[in-house]
Amino acid sequence: MNMRGAQIVCKSLLREGCDVVFGIPGGAILPLYQTLPEFPDLRHILVRHEQGAAHAADGYARVTGKPGVAFATSGPGATNLVTGIAAAQMDSVPMVIVTGQVGRPSIGTDAFQETDITGITLPITKHNFLVMEAKDIARVIKEAFFIANSGRPGPVLVDIPRDVFMEEVDYEEPLELDLPGYKPTISGNNRQIKKASALIQSAKRPVILAGHGVIISRAYDELKELAERAQIPVITTLLGISCFPEDHVLWTGWPGMHGMAYSSLALDEADLIVALGMRFDDRITGNAEKFSSKSKKIHVDIDPSEIGKIIPVDVPIVGDVKDVLVKLNELVEPSTHSDWLKRIETLKKDHPSLRLPETDKLLARQVIRDISEITEGNATIVTGVGQHQMWAAQHYEFKNPCSLLTSGGSGTMGYEVPAAMGAQVASPDGTVWSIAGDGGFQMTLCELATIVENKLPVKFAILNNGFLGMVRQWQEIFFESSYVSTGYSGNPDFVKLAEAYGIKGIRVTDKTQVKTAIQDAMEHDGPVLIDFIVEQEENVYPMIPSGMTVKDMIEEPSSERVTV
Amino acid sequence: MTTTTDKHTITALVEDQPGVLNRISSMFRRRGYNISSLAVGQSETDGLSRMTFVVEGDPETVEMVAKNLHKLVEVIKVVNISSGNTVSRELALVRVNADVTTRSEIMQIVDIFRAKIVDVSQGTLIVEVTGDENKVDSLVDLLRTFGVHEVMRTGTIAMSRGVSYEEDTPG
Numbered sequence: 242m243n244m245r246g247a248q249i250v251c252k253s254l255l256r257e258g259c260d261v262v263f264g265i266p267g268g269a270i271l272p273l274y275q276t277l278p279e280f281p282d283l284r285h286i287l288v289r290h291e292q293g294a295a296h297a298a299d300g301y302a303r304v305t306g307k308p309g310v311a312f313a314t315s316g317p318g319a320t321n322l323v324t325g326i327a328a329a330q331m332d333s334v335p336m337v338i339v340t341g342q343v344g345r346p347s348i349g350t351d352a353f354q355e356t357d358i359t360g361i362t363l364p365i366t367k368h369n370f371l372v373m374e375a376k377d378i379a380r381v382i383k384e385a386f387f388i389a390n391s392g393r394p395g396p397v398l399v400d401i402p403r404d405v406f407m408e409e410v411d412y413e414e415p416l417e418l419d420l421p422g423y424k425p426t427i428s429g430n431n432r433q434i435k436k437a438s439a440l441i442q443s444a445k446r447p448v449i450l451a452g453h454g455v456i457i458s459r460a461y462d463e464l465k466e467l468a469e470r471a472q473i474p475v476i477t478t479l480l481g482i483s484c485f486p487e488d489h490v491l492w493t494g495w496p497g498m499h500g501m502a503y504s505s506l507a508l509d510e511a512d513l514i515v516a517l518g519m520r521f522d523d524r525i526t527g528n529a530e531k532f533s534s535k536s537k538k539i540h541v542d543i544d545p546s547e548i549g550k551i552i553p554v555d556v557p558i559v560g561d562v563k564d565v566l567v568k569l570n571e572l573v574e575p576s577t578h579s580d581w582l583k584r585i586e587t588l589k590k591d592h593p594s595l596r597l598p599e600t601d602k603l604l605a606r607q608v609i610r611d612i613s614e615i616t617e618g619n620a621t622i623v624t625g626v627g628q629h630q631m632w633a634a635q636h637y638e639f640k641n642p643c644s645l646l647t648s649g650g651s652g653t654m655g656y657e658v659p660a661a662m663g664a665q666v667a668s669p670d671g672t673v674w675s676i677a678g679d680g681g682f683q684m685t686l687c688e689l690a691t692i693v694e695n696k697l698p699v700k701f702a703i704l705n706n707g708f709l710g711m712v713r714q715w716q717e718i719f720f721e722s723s724y725v726s727t728g729y730s731g732n733p734d735f736v737k738l739a740e741a742y743g744i745k746g747i748r749v750t751d752k753t754q755v756k757t758a759i760q761d762a763m764e765h766d767g768p769v770l771i772d773f774i775v776e777q778e779e780n781v782y783p784m785i786p787s788g789m790t791v792k793d794m795i796e797e798p799s800s801e802r803v804t805v
Numbered sequence: 806m807t808t809t810t811d812k813h814t815i816t817a818l819v820e821d822q823p824g825v826l827n828r829i830s831s832m833f834r835r836r837g838y839n840i841s842s843l844a845v846g847q848s849e850t851d852g853l854s855r856m857t858f859v860v861e862g863d864p865e866t867v868e869m870v871a872k873n874l875h876k877l878v879e880v881i882k883v884v885n886i887s888s889g890n891t892v893s894r895e896l897a898l899v900r901v902n903a904d905v906t907t908r909s910e911i912m913q914i915v916d917i918f919r920a921k922i923v924d925v926s927q928g929t930l931i932v933e934v935t936g937d938e939n940k941v942d943s944l945v946d947l948l949r950t951f952g953v954h955e956v957m958r959t960g961t962i963a964m965s966r967g968v969s970y971e972e973d974t975p976g
Contacts, residue, residue: 359824360827363824363827363828363831364831364832364835367878368878371823371824388878420878421820421881422819422820422877422878422879422880422881422882423878544876545872545875545876546869546872546873546875546876549865549868549869550869
């Protein structure tokens with residue numbers, strides 16, 4: 242059957258199970274867009290900026306577990322995707338991005354809107370392709386989906402020149418993948434798993450450190466089984482949050498720079514860390530040489546290059562977390578660790594970390610707690626990066642797996658608006674709260690138009706302190722409160738801004754109004770934006786300054802009067 | 806025996822496609838690994854190239870290099886052959902000053918190294934030498950006393966001895 246390249250792209254996307262594409266057209270990709278009406282099953286969501294397309298595809302992918310798909314044109318269209326691609330790469334999020342390129346005869350001539358996007362995205366994609374012949378499209382798209390969502394997931398970019406979209410070839414269903422160098426190890430080595438089981442058996446003070454890999458492999462039940470069977474406290478990474486229910490007795494918080502003090506202390510006192518699908522990020526280890534120095538480490542990861550990268554490991558296991566846990570659970574004998582669990586309880590009591598000071602002021606932390614209470618921990622929370630992100634991670638009580646979407650590795654401000662959009666598209670009936678700061682919100686707020694256009698009922702909570710809050714906090718602590726370029730004196734009226742987009746806007750200036758506003762937002766059938774005018778100089782604690790150790794932790798500021 | 810910052814030899818079998826070298830060099834640059842030499846050429850199989858890297862670093866770093874090479878989709882096989890029993894060779898061309906008074910002395914040195922003179926002109930010679938890195942270094946050093954104009958080296962290629970083909974390094 243003869244088909245044009247553009248038709249093959251659409252057919253291939255559908256064959257791979259893609260139903261939504263986020264994108265914006267432009268010259269080089271126009272032949273693909275003009276083909277879309279022939280494929281009504283391929284829903285296209287017209288974003289307002291390509292960064293929004295990438296983050297939306299990211300949010301969609303995290304919720305569904307399927308690769309998110311984005312389209313952009315050549316040159317600036319493609320480069321605008323870069324931030325979103327880098328964010329997905331750092332957090333192992335599967336995406337397939339199709340970019341238009343200038344026509345083949347123009348490549349290399351600095352033609353209008355020509356950018357070497359495969360060159361640019363080389364270090365921030367799992368893999369990328371420049372497709373020079375239409376006959377290769379079907380195979381390349383199949384390979385792109387396979388690479389994106391197997392092994393350690395990641396973004397794959399497929400760059401297609403304009404004339405290749407228009408080239409007509411005989412379409413053949415691709416049967417075989419041509420990837421001789423790509424064979425991710427899924428099944429964990431039995432001998433290593435046996436060693437791990439023996440270490441768990443002999444440990445007196447074991448902890449599980451569960452990362453994003455547990456969510457990616459959907460190994461929630463297996464994790465719970467291991468924890469309960471061997472009575473091991475579960476600590477998660479930031480991206481691991483929600484992989485284990487926070488109301489579970491073995492839940493022991495998340496550690497690190499702004500994690501709970503008791504989690505960091507538990508890691509420090511542990512004699513065994515069972516690290517599952519995580520990569521010992523510097524926000525967790527601080528000074529890696531002094532991190533949890535009394536413990537042995539079992540490290541399970543599907544990416545061999547993560548093992549031994551930061552921390553020496555006693556038992557490395559390369560494989561999918563779920564596969565490894567299933568096998569491990571068969572070997573691990575039930576145990577109690579009652580002394581250790583008592584010690585954990587003492588740590589939790591002595592270092593509660595998340596108490597709020599008694600005050601009439603409107604604290605951002607209080608807003609998060611109220612959202613948590615009113616949504617009963619059942620919302621999908623999408624954050625930007627900074628203080629509000631840490632507070633959301635600390636104070637929201639996550640009940641459901643995969644319900645925190647946040648840019649952990651790359652720390653991309655502006656993620657909160659488009660990723661929430663993608664999450665809502667993925668889960669049309671779910672409650673999605675975008676928790677934003679006034680800084681990050683302004684980086685991608687143009688997507689409010691997309692949200693209205695597609696009738697997406699995302700609820701926005703702007704924790705508006707008129708500052709780039711986390712940077713201001715660093716200035717306060719490390720630079721004697723010299724607030725250089727962190728105050729936002731020219732913020733728009735966010736309520737009027739919401740209304741300009743046709744979105745219901747609510748302003749909250751007083752502590753007593755918080756719950757009512759959240760209730761109103763929940764009851765409103767459509768998107769809502771609440772502008773919470775919160776305390777300007779509230780800080781995130783506990784805090785382990787960058788590169789330091791648990792001994793350098795600032796648990797609570799002396800100035801904050803704390804009540805239990 | 807390998808000491809902490811020894812040179813290590815890694816070979817990789819890679820798909821012969823545009824951009825592969827770029828991907829590999831980009832990975833080395835991004836991760837901050839030092840390549841002291843790199844040689845690329847066709848392998849025994851059509852469509853596949855074999856690369857030889859000489860990398861400086863401690864054994865842990867070299868293991869990470871191998872793992873990160875292996876992570877690239879177009880890299881099919883990675884073998885760390887530094888610890889094994891290997892043959893390693895490099896080809897160099899050296900343009901050296903040579904007048905009537907020095908020519909015969911140079912020819913003697915070239916002979917000792919089982920090297921060859923491949924070009925003679927008024928005042929200079931081109932010497933071709935094959936050997937491991939040390940041998941090439943030694944010859945170039947000796948020739949320097951006569952005045953070396955130009956040195957061109959291919960970088961090391963290496964192969965393990967014996968019949969068995971070594972196992973893939975990372976797993």
